[in-house]
Amino acid sequence: MDRQTHSSQLGAAFAQHYYSTFDHNIENLGSLYADNAFFSFEGNCVIGPVDIMNRFRSMGFSQIIHKIFTVDAQPGPVEGTHIIFVTGQFAIDGEVDKPHLFSETFQLAQQGGSVVIINDIFRRVSQG
């Protein structure tokens, strides 16, 4: 299997797992992030699982549903790294008729035998 195909398969599985965890077991998200992971949410960056989880908890929704439109993936700069790029929509607290478009970029890396998130950048996408 070539590197590009490997990244694509890993990316698809990762995105499925990530957003399913987000929607159903949000407290488990922290374990997906590396100790020094960067997370940028609408332009504000925090570092590490503790601050990332605090950021999620502060978002103030009680329910969220993500829908994935596209997942692209490429091999990163060193062995075991992959960039995953997702577009989709999400709805909060049952407002399924008012979904928000988003796109999100992850970089994954091998750490101690596991695949963890080292970069995560999230933006809602709307007319500027």
Place this chain on the structure above:
Amino acid sequence: MDRQTHSSQLGAAFAQHYYSTFDHNIENLGSLYADNAFFSFEGNCVIGPVDIMNRFRSMGFSQIIHKIFTVDAQPGPVEGTHIIFVTGQFAIDGEVDKPHLFSETFQLAQQGGSVVIINDIFRRVSQG
């Protein structure tokens, strides 16, 4: 300057330069890509500046205007790498009243003293 701030400054300058080159000197874009750069355009991936430039030339527009909404950046997995994440809109052939939303992720790396693109993933963003 911390790594995050350095990436942000580099990201802002890169995005300005990249889209200005795209809009005004598209034939110069090839020199911004590493020899083994990956470029995914709407799910199709090509590798290297020659195939990337052929992809741009095959898009069939005679004029394009990008407008950047947001630029986020983070340090990548190894020294000298940076992820740059852009949202914005573009209009082709003067259709400024029909802009298309897009988001695009780059990864930059040092190569022979220059900063080059090693990853590029582009998607238009619209309701799925």
